[in-house]
Amino acid sequence: MIDIAVLGCGRIGRMHCQNIHDSQNFRLAAIYDIDPDAASAMSTRFGARVAGSVEEVLGDTSLRAILVATFTSSHAQLIEAGVKAGKAVFCEKPVDLDLGRAIRCKMAIEDYQPLVQIGFNRRFDPGHAAARSQFQTGTIGELYQILITSRDPSPPPRSYVQGCGGLFRDMSIHDFDMARYLLDEEPVEIFSMAQALIDKDLEADLGDFDTAMVLLRTANGRQCCINNSRQALYGYDQRIEILGEKGMIQSGNRKPHETTTYTAHSSENASPYLHFFIERYYESFALQLEAFAETIEDLQPRGATLEDGIKALQLAEAANLSLTERRLVHIDEVVC
Amino acid sequence: MIDIAVLGCGRIGRMHCQNIHDSQNFRLAAIYDIDPDAASAMSTRFGARVAGSVEEVLGDTSLRAILVATFTSSHAQLIEAGVKAGKAVFCEKPVDLDLGRAIRCKMAIEDYQPLVQIGFNRRFDPGHAAARSQFQTGTIGELYQILITSRDPSPPPRSYVQGCGGLFRDMSIHDFDMARYLLDEEPVEIFSMAQALIDKDLEADLGDFDTAMVLLRTANGRQCCINNSRQALYGYDQRIEILGEKGMIQSGNRKPHETTTYTAHSSENASPYLHFFIERYYESFALQLEAFAETIEDLQPRGATLEDGIKALQLAEAANLSLTERRLVHIDEVVC
Amino acid sequence: MIDIAVLGCGRIGRMHCQNIHDSQNFRLAAIYDIDPDAASAMSTRFGARVAGSVEEVLGDTSLRAILVATFTSSHAQLIEAGVKAGKAVFCEKPVDLDLGRAIRCKMAIEDYQPLVQIGFNRRFDPGHAAARSQFQTGTIGELYQILITSRDPSPPPRSYVQGCGGLFRDMSIHDFDMARYLLDEEPVEIFSMAQALIDKDLEADLGDFDTAMVLLRTANGRQCCINNSRQALYGYDQRIEILGEKGMIQSGNRKPHETTTYTAHSSENASPYLHFFIERYYESFALQLEAFAETIEDLQPRGATLEDGIKALQLAEAANLSLTERRLVHIDEVVC
């Protein structure tokens, strides 16, 4: 059993607390939140002690690992502090909204044998993982194209959008990671298109967008199209499609149940898709933790690494540059 | 090219005329109908001559085959006359509403090297045929159970029901033939249940039913359930399911197109199923004719034979007996 | 929080312990098993005390409820003892393998204001529940037919079969309960057909069967067909279908994920269905407990009652009688 502390008791942090509590591999030993009441509530619920400060957590040698679910702007610093304190660090995405800060974080911990996993949970979605696995066994042969559709049921409030870093860093970043996870080599070029169609004043008011399409290309010409929308009234739409020499693989959407209705007007009427990301990606959150536990045991990376987090952010930056300058961008242009 | 004459220009006969006209294997040489105007209309449309009488058709040595699409009560006599006149005979189902008459028909032509195909077209449905073919290649191993769902979009008018011979002889007979086509041996026992649920006075007024479930059992214990309904507002519902030792095969329903809609209320909303039997079984009508042409060439039976027609009718009789006497019936009880 | 004790730590009991532990409504206060080690393991895992005996549990006034997951033959007695001790009783199916014993149990507790829920969890399956709910809102109008398909991935070991009471009491009993749950009135007639097709010597050796079809009929002529098989290599096959005047509702099977593969040989290749009943009916086990908690609060029955348990057993008896005597049976024939 690995003793772990959770930093941050917002919605994501609470979910991680529950999964750690349910896990056979971890013991939720301590909880910290800038708001002591939030930490207390979790402490009561799960029987973990409330830590008085981050330093206390980092100084507790009985803790093998920490899970960082605090404000985005604290992620990089907590990764650095955690690694330097000898902890294995699981950190929610993103590493930072600033690529330079993320790269400095990586450099700062290079000499500390860092064990860092970034919370790109979709890699662990059973469907997406099965699709990748099928592809890797050669079922469809050589890779030609990938399509990633990623739509949220509804947009976040403007208060959230304000500090989220923009659509590409906040939402598409999952898909940039997924694209890298599926492609057989790194993307080298990117072209992006984005618009404020759902909230028509979003660009004018906050300089952000809610509807986007992005093309990626690798050195060998594999193509990937990511399409994002902050709104899909029919539910969480998360699909991947891989086209290869010998066929195609798709990972499709999930419904709460498989009940269908047939009337004079339509057939095969099913439930809308699951509406909450925690429901849609239910298993992935637990599976990524299990992978983290295994990695702590054998030091073999399984989930997204810090480098993966940086590369996803780099793609988000490149997407922003492409959008701003309305041109094809080479990924190298955004390396610091 | 096989010269063929069509007897009977009702809805089914007209469909057969069109298919024969489109066929590369047949030449629609003559048309007969008790109503000369009906025959003329077809003649004009397809360029075939109007025959003045059945005898004329039978006496025309240039005609190799006849297709019988006349009133049910004339089928047996026309099969006999056609065979005796040396014609290959394609006859619409049923052979007759009376099992005894059907058996006498078979006996009457035994010595004439009869070439008779009965119009149980569903055997030629690409889906049902593919299901049977899959099963025969051993994909799912030994047979355990068969389920046949067979529902019409809406009930026929009472004027039709009046003379149709009852639900089992008129509607379920297709499914009795399909059951025999799929089972690996003959059914030996039958139990039926029928009700007038759609037209509540149907039993009282016409002694008929519109909703039924029938169980069949073979000597080796394979089981088959047929469920029929004269009404399915969502379209023609025609499904078969075969359960075997190693898996299952299903032949499903068909829609006019694969367009689906997704809203806040439901996902995967598709078109209702095809509503007309000619649409639903489109290919089967042409394919059964092509099979008839091949059989004429090589004398190998392909479609349902007269014996199959008789056996289906026997099952319908047995179903009626089971229903009337409210008991399990052995098929042998209804052999004349 | 309702304090509850679990009696019986076999596979089902352990699952209930976990669900109770996860529940916000119950506190797993005590655990009992005839094997102290089994009870200890659960106690360690969930922090509940090990009870030394059933009497101890029944005598503990702090316990509001008990969950019975012991050997089938102890169910009736534990229901009686629990109710008489003032406990709310959740009891796994079946009440007993003997209809008479089940009825005596009901009579024995009549005067004790019994609060008893029987573990027919499938009523709480989101898909099946949604199907019933859709039907009850009138979406498809008047009921005509119900089809229930219920197949296990593979047969239980003979050691299990030996004492299970036979296919109808052990497996089909879930479907008899589901049929009653969906039908708008009680079945009055039953006809059953069963065979040993998977394990060909099952009938000779143990007098049991593994493949069955059962027809039910209500007073108003609604029809229901249940088909059971102890083997479906493609996974747990649990479907219901409701045909009504205005359409059809289906509750379909579930896959672990929605990944599909397309090659030159086939399209839409998906994962086999979930293979374990705990996976397939995952939510239902928790939902039935939540219903039990609500019922304890307001005394309104939600799940299957003891009466439902008796009626399902009665249908199983009637099915056995029909099978043995090879005839249509009226349900009243099997009331003691």
Added chain:
Amino acid sequence: MIDIAVLGCGRIGRMHCQNIHDSQNFRLAAIYDIDPDAASAMSTRFGARVAGSVEEVLGDTSLRAILVATFTSSHAQLIEAGVKAGKAVFCEKPVDLDLGRAIRCKMAIEDYQPLVQIGFNRRFDPGHAAARSQFQTGTIGELYQILITSRDPSPPPRSYVQGCGGLFRDMSIHDFDMARYLLDEEPVEIFSMAQALIDKDLEADLGDFDTAMVLLRTANGRQCCINNSRQALYGYDQRIEILGEKGMIQSGNRKPHETTTYTAHSSENASPYLHFFIERYYESFALQLEAFAETIEDLQPRGATLEDGIKALQLAEAANLSLTERRLVHIDEVVC
């Protein structure tokens, strides 16, 4: 009945002859082909006269319409000659491989009250048409994004590729037309990406590609992604998807039948998709002719007009420019 002549008896021309022959609205009066034997074969089959030359056809005042299915490079000239001879002209795509030539064709016939329909048949596909129709009735509200997937089962021979004008003019042009058919306003910007992945030497040898992704954007920011591949071993993959404010509409792929297989390895195994474009788009070829007949009657355009043909070609040119110059292109850049 409209008397029509077909010019060109290649594969497409023969298909048109058959559809015209089957049509109730047209009489196939004359057939011309540069190869007299090809014309004769059609003449024999359908009973139409063989025309000795194009001039003969154009000079025949009894002919109301012509269908042009000759070599691409003759299309523009035959449209001009046909219109000037007072014929209604149905012309296969493309108008020409050269945008300038296509525009000059339009200008040349402007004063002749031209009645010209271009053979972009997919507009008449029942599924695609239903999708557009659903969208136009407001089911999903305001348009956000369109995705068009268009993959052939296998690449054409190099001999075909040599003179086809390149992937965008030959294959994607259908999708450019479909995009315009679905979008609520004209695209204004385009970015394309193309690669020779299937035939790796295609670019070096013939300067062409076989795998592409293209993004389109309208003035109001609606986005469209077209993905093309010359190879999809699982069959003809032709899908459209429309995302709107209130939901999504999809038009999916078609299989020859709905038979599925379930084994220990996979469930819902279906047939590969239809492999031939004539099968996949079966109804559309007849429906576009019926539309042409109606347009001849009432002069209201229904199918793709010459202007639509020009605009699709313009998009192909713009896609080529974007690819060559590796940049975002404004559609206006390619107007002559």
